[in-house]
Amino acid sequence: MPAGAARADNPVVQTIYTADPAPMVYNGRVYLYTGHDEDGSTYFTMKDWRVFSSADMVNWTDHGSPMSISTFSWASQDAWAGHTVYRNGKFYWYVPVKDRASGQMAIGVGVSTSPTGPFSDALGRPLVRNGEIDPNVFIDDDGQAYLYWGNPNLWYVKLNSDMISYSGSPTQIPLTTAGFGTRTGNASRPTLYEEAPWVYKRGSLYYNVYAAKCCSEYIAYSTAPGPTGPWTFRGTVMPTQGSSFTNHPGIVDFNGGSYFFYHNGALPGGGGFTRSVAVEKFSYNADGTIPVMNMTTTGAPQIGTLNPYVRQEAETIAWESGVETEPSTEGGMNVGFIENGDYIKVKGVGFGSGASSFSARVASAASGGRIELRLGGTGGTLVGTCTVPGTGGWQSWTTVTCPVSGATGTQDLYLRFTGGSGNLFNVNWWQF
Numbered sequence: 001m002p003a004g005a006a007r008a009d010n011p012v013v014q015t016i017y018t019a020d021p022a023p024m025v026y027n028g029r030v031y032l033y034t035g036h037d038e039d040g041s042t043y044f045t046m047k048d049w050r051v052f053s054s055a056d057m058v059n060w061t062d063h064g065s066p067m068s069i070s071t072f073s074w075a076s077q078d079a080w081a082g083h084t085v086y087r088n089g090k091f092y093w094y095v096p097v098k099d100r101a102s103g104q105m106a107i108g109v110g111v112s113t114s115p116t117g118p119f120s121d122a123l124g125r126p127l128v129r130n131g132e133i134d135p136n137v138f139i140d141d142d143g144q145a146y147l148y149w150g151n152p153n154l155w156y157v158k159l160n161s162d163m164i165s166y167s168g169s170p171t172q173i174p175l176t177t178a179g180f181g182t183r184t185g186n187a188s189r190p191t192l193y194e195e196a197p198w199v200y201k202r203g204s205l206y207y208n209v210y211a212a213k214c215c216s217e218y219i220a221y222s223t224a225p226g227p228t229g230p231w232t233f234r235g236t237v238m239p240t241q242g243s244s245f246t247n248h249p250g251i252v253d254f255n256g257g258s259y260f261f262y263h264n265g266a267l268p269g270g271g272g273f274t275r276s277v278a279v280e281k282f283s284y285n286a287d288g289t290i291p292v293m294n295m296t297t298t299g300a301p302q303i304g305t306l307n308p309y310v311r312q313e314a315e316t317i318a319w320e321s322g323v324e325t326e327p328s329t330e331g332g333m334n335v336g337f338i339e340n341g342d343y344i345k346v347k348g349v350g351f352g353s354g355a356s357s358f359s360a361r362v363a364s365a366a367s368g369g370r371i372e373l374r375l376g377g378t379g380g381t382l383v384g385t386c387t388v389p390g391t392g393g394w395q396s397w398t399t400v401t402c403p404v405s406g407a408t409g410t411q412d413l414y415l416r417f418t419g420g421s422g423n424l425f426n427v428n429w430w431q432f
């Protein structure tokens with residue numbers, strides 16, 4: 001990371017490349033479901049999906065990969081853009097994957113009783129298969145659920161209340177220029193609709209936000225008086241920006257604000273096949289239209305502060321340099337691949353009248369190192385240093401504790417890791 005990037009909060013995740021955001025609000029948190037571009041990818045080489053969550057929109061907890069291509073025994077590849085919804089105590093994750101038998105793209109459904117999974121195949125076969133992608137589910141006020149999907153067409157079908165079967169037949173939404181704008185120079189694609197529908201209702205108005213034109217894509221939207229139309233083209237949400245030739249929308253309201261998720265190629269090594277999810281906060285105009293937004297490195301403002309006096313996962317990160325995450329034998333994820341000079345930024349930590357000690361759950365198959373606790377930057381005020389010993393294994397966990405002084409008020413906390421060469425130690429969680 002360049003030094004200036006430490007002040008940035010977009011993209012949301014820096015440990016891996018993420019794409020195709022699908023945010024979902026549940027029980028006081030935003031759960032962010034994404035795809036995962038492999039490092040160095042030169043195509044949409046995607047093998048698993050990822051989940052992150054946040055209560056404050058800036059510090060995001062990594063929940064790892066609770067669903068992959070191997071979840072669907074009938075699928076061969078292409079863990080592409082999905083969408084998760086909650087209904088009747090279960091979480092349903094609709095995803096496009098390649099059906100091995102037919103070679104066609106199809107829509108599968110993962111199901112779990114937890115928003116972070118693990119997810120299993122709800123059907124053992126595709127829910128629907130017509131070679132098109134990008135599923136999105138909307139549950140209307142009357143309880144009727146709709147599955148939308150499609151590229152190059154736009155389809156919907158009415159889901160039954162079990163969310164894994166449907167009534168009637170898949171139906172095309174007419175792609176008219178009145179509904180979806182006019183594309184020039186492509187006789188087979190006369191409207192701007194390209195892919196990635198995101199349908200929701202606000203007041204009495206139905207919105208469909210989608211990737212427009214190609215390539216490069218931008219984000220446009222249409223509105224309608226009902227869930228199946230007739231749609232009216234409303235214009236641009238986000239212009240073509242950000243060095244990825246695709247984009248993908250996801251919109252939620254959370255804690256009184258509205259948030260627009262998208263992706264770009266903003267991380268080092270980023271591009272059209274190595275994308276990263278980002279987020280902007282916005283306000284609807286008085287007439288219900290969506291303002292035009294630009295990609296920023298600032299991201300959304302923080303909601304409240306992070307409480308350092310309860311256990312916080314090490315994989316709860318606003319920004320980082322050099323670290324990665326992996327599944328922990330103690331459950332959830334841990335931070336690993338920590339080398340000298342790597343750091344984690346945790347934004348807006350509410351120390352209040354002051355902290356007196358810091359504990360961390362650590363493991364090291366090497367000889368350990370040190371965790372420097374700094375405020376405001378990697379070179380900021382040092383308020384404590386914890387020494388991590390070798391523990392005999394990368395998953396052999398112990399808790400270390402060290403004194404802290406001078407940590408008061410609300411601060412950006414930097415966990416700066418120091419030591420010798422190579423990987424130093426892992427961290428599962430911490431608490432002041």
Ligand SMILES: [Ca+2]
Pocket residue numbers: 322323324337338339342
């Ligand atoms: Ca590293």
Ligand SMILES: [Ca+2]
Pocket residue numbers: 313314315328331332333334335427428429
């Ligand atoms: Ca953890």
